Amino acid sequence: MDIMRVSQLLNPTLREVPAEAEVISHQLMVRAGLIRKSASGFYTYLPLGLRVLRKIETIVREEMDNTGGQELLMPIMQPAELWKESGRWDVYGDELMRLKDRHNREFCLGPTHEEIITDLIRGEVRSYKQLPLLLYQIQNKYRDERRPRFGLMRGREFVMKDLYSFDRDEAGLAESYQKMYDAYCRIFARCGLAYRAVEADAGAIGGTGGTHEFMVLADSGENAVVYCPGCSYAANVEKAECRPQVIEDVSPKGQRTLVFTPKVKTIEALSEFLSVPKTTLVKSLLYQGDEKLFLVLIRGDRALNEIKLNNALGGFVSLQLASPEDVEKVLGCEPGSVGPVDVPEGLMVVADEEVPLMKKSVCGANKADYHFVDAVPSVDFRIDQVLDLRMMEPGEACLKCGTPLKEARGIEVGQVFKLGTKYSKAFGATYLDLNGEEKFCVMGCYGVGVSRSIAASIEQNHDDYGIIWPMPIAPYQCIIVPVSTKDELVVETAEKLYLELKRLGVEVVLDDRDERAGVKFKDADLVGYPLRVTIGSKTLANGQVELRERKTGETQLILVEEVVKQVKTMIEQALSF
RNA sequence: CGGGGCAUAGCGCAGCUUGGCUAGCGCGCCUGCCUUGGGAGCAGGAGGCCGGGGGUUCGAAUCCCUCUGCCCCGACCA
Numbered sequence A: 001m002d003i004m005r006v007s008q009l010l011n012p013t014l015r016e017v018p019a020e021a022e023v024i025s026h027q028l029m030v031r032a033g034l035i036r037k038s039a040s041g042f043y044t045y046l047p048l049g050l051r052v053l054r055k056i057e058t059i060v061r062e063e064m065d066n067t068g069g070q071e072l073l074m075p076i077m078q079p080a081e082l083w084k085e086s087g088r089w090d091v092y093g094d095e096l097m098r099l100k101d102r103h104n105r106e107f108c109l110g111p112t113h114e115e116i117i118t119d120l121i122r123g124e125v126r127s128y129k130q131l132p133l134l135l136y137q138i139q140n141k142y143r144d145e146r147r148p149r150f151g152l153m154r155g156r157e158f159v160m161k162d163l164y165s166f167d168r169d170e171a172g173l174a175e176s177y178q179k180m181y182d183a184y185c186r187i188f189a190r191c192g193l194a195y196r197a198v199e200a201d202a203g204a205i206g207g208t209g210g211t212h213e214f215m216v217l218a219d220s221g222e223n224a225v226v227y228c229p230g231c232s233y234a235a236n237v238e239k240a241e242c243r244p245q246v247i248e249d250v251s252p253k254g255q256r257t258l259v260f261t262p263k264v265k266t267i268e269a270l271s272e273f274l275s276v277p278k279t280t281l282v283k284s285l286l287y288q289g290d291e292k293l294f295l296v297l298i299r300g301d302r303a304l305n306e307i308k309l310n311n312a313l314g315g316f317v318s319l320q321l322a323s324p325e326d327v328e329k330v331l332g333c334e335p336g337s338v339g340p341v342d343v344p345e346g347l348m349v350v351a352d353e354e355v356p357l358m359k360k361s362v363c364g365a366n367k368a369d370y371h372f373v374d375a376v377p378s379v380d381f382r383i384d385q386v387l388d389l390r391m392m393e394p395g396e397a398c399l400k401c402g403t404p405l406k407e408a409r410g411i412e413v414g415q416v417f418k419l420g421t422k423y424s425k426a427f428g429a430t431y432l433d434l435n436g437e438e439k440f441c442v443m444g445c446y447g448v449g450v451s452r453s454i455a456a457s458i459e460q461n462h463d464d465y466g467i468i469w470p471m472p473i474a475p476y477q478c479i480i481v482p483v484s485t486k487d488e489l490v491v492e493t494a495e496k497l498y499l500e501l502k503r504l505g506v507e508v509v510l511d512d513r514d515e516r517a518g519v520k521f522k523d524a525d526l527v528g529y530p531l532r533v534t535i536g537s538k539t540l541a542n543g544q545v546e547l548r549e550r551k552t553g554e555t556q557l558i559l560v561e562e563v564v565k566q567v568k569t570m571i572e573q574a575l576s577f
Numbered sequence B: 001c002g003g004g005g006c007a008u009a010g011c012g013c014a015g016c017u018u019g020g021c022u023a024g025c026g027c028g029c030c031u032g033c034c035u036u037g038g039g040a041g042c043a044g045g046a047g048g049c050c051g052g053g054g055g056u057u058c059g060a061a062u063c064c065c066u067c068u069g070c071c072c073c074g075a076c077c078a
Helices: A024-031 A047-066 A080-086 A114-124 A170-190 A267-274 A306-312 A324-331 A422-427 A450-460 A488-503 A517-527 A537-541 A560-575
Strands: A035-039 A042-045 A077-079 A097-100 A106-109 A133-142 A157-167 A195-199 A211-217 A223-227 A234-236 A257-260 A282-289 A292-299 A319-321 A348-352 A361-364 A370-375 A385-387 A406-420 A430-432 A438-440 A442-449 A478-482 A508-510 A531-535 A544-549 A555-559
Touching (some): A042 A047, A080 A422, A170 A211, A170 A406, A170 A442, A211 A223, A211 A234, A406 A450, A422 A442
Parallel strands (some): A348 A385, A478 A508
Antiparallel strands (some): A195 A211, A223 A406, A430 A438
16 A cells, blocks of 8 residues: 655645735645645646545535536537627626637637536427436636636636526426525535525626525635624625615705805715715716716715616616716716706616605715705705615614624625526527426526635634644545654554554555654644644653644544544544534 | 736845845755754755846946736726
């Protein structure tokens, strides 16, 4: 039996923190010799890093198979035609990695695989008898991120499990969705991740039904989530529904008045200049959605949620603040003086729910250095649509139970979507039902960020010395450290224990390097092996070795003949959940 | 894509302002001695197109132009 010796293992550990790594998981992955960067957002997995990746893949695969999923493998490179058919060739924008073959035919590297799978299914599924169908793959994905960051957390190439469900109807979809939701809970629990499923926005994947994101709570997370300490409610702030909050009206009484506000161009400055709270101000923003311009109103103390705005208005490909030139052209002033009073007839005015509740307000006058005070919504200015457009703030009451919500950061490691018939309609993926009627497949899609989960796990499981792998995803479960390479009994015992452990199916490595004990200990802690068996001359004289748990730091002296059994027991315990 | 920063040995950095001999330091690496329970010590050694290209100059890591790559903040985004 071959021995995995650390002396031969390609596991280049670093003492110093690489300058390029910002977050702890990235630093530790590089320092522990798990990954090396190839280009921004592209990484090579070194042997230990790959073992972790494979372990997570295995857990995901087991859970998918147990849920009735069938694994297949779709191409990374996809023809442009399919993307044009779904309309996403244009929608996806610069994030899509595009390329051409020698015949100048267009392709992209798949950021996701709805097009391919739906194209497949429309050709293969004819009858309701073939449904439901749960198909998945674990495959590399490509997104030309504007800003790849934090190592594996946001790369341009990453490993993802994506499953697509095809059902006869909404009820079937609901069942598939629930199955996947439950499977995801098991996956992340098995990976040792503290996660939270939150209500989310569907984004560019689209779809009509609900969607949940699985968030690993960590300070370095890129998503803000709100959650309720009192009940199960949790949501991405992008999604979190708000109820309008009525603020006591403290603005001065009187008719709408034009006041001179020299050089006042921001909410902050206006509030200060007039000595009124921001809650009495109306923030007016001219937005451009694709070719269309419209005015958005929101209370001065609130932040606009562009995602809600875009969803409410039907989904623009691009949505952004209008340029100062457009503001000048449409309203005749600069952006700092925009207001809703007497705007052109054709300009649509949408307002957050809180705006109509303001009895009087202060707003821009579309004239440099002037604002209106005591402008009454719907009287002094027109509102065409009232919508929930603001960003939820921590401390607001939970919609379900009233408890003040809290905010946390999360790393999105999974998302489940109800797609409905968006893609089956675009591709004509239909089947014949019991009555011989042609129906569209009802679809769902479900992703797990496999490579990102590695980073997420480290964010949650580390200390000052290095990584602390949860047993189920550790690259190896145990490391044997002979303290001396000269003491023959120590060396022999180490090799003997190695072989015994391996025979029992324990994933084990032997640190046979001719290094001082301290070096080996530091590396073992850095890499994060859950268990360490230390063999030194002194304890061995009493027939004992040391067994140490990385997570707790607890060590116990054990008789040589008992340690193997003890290791095996501890691993089994750690793997059961 | 806007703003900022960086690029010198495998890693971390100094040198550049004010151009000048063979370009330095720490860690790591190789050899030997010594050491072996928390990143030891001594001695010797290898390793650099100073990111690429162009320019100024007798002379460029250093000054100028340009390109590229990388990092951070923002915007954006499944």
